[in-house]
Amino acid sequence: MIWINEQIDPSGIIYSCIACANEAQAQACHQSFVENLSDEQREAGWVAQLRTVDSWDEVPVNALKLSY
Template sequence: MPIWVNEQFDPSGILYSCIACCDQAQAQDCHQTFKDNLSEDQKAAGWVARLRTVESWDEVPANALKLD
């Protein structure tokens, strides 16, 4: 079962926030919220919202909010 990982990175590539869960619909909703909450200034500066899947909780960043 894949684990969906939502990540938001600042312009220097540092992970700013992360939420992980096993529910695809919930993950996609969260990803859309991450994207929508980035201001135009943040986007222009290089902030990025990313959604990816991993196969193990060991692959999820340690500081993530984990929902299951």
């Protein structure tokens, strides 16, 4: 299982994306993404999203890919 962390802007564009195979690392990254959204970004509709995929082929091309 691959964990994908994304920060998505109000128009649905992925602003930042990190993918990794370690759930604990992914949870820590997600918490950081959530905490780093400013109040203004949240009010504008920015979101931090954590999701999973089954294959590295399903990870967005612009993602930083961590294999641990």
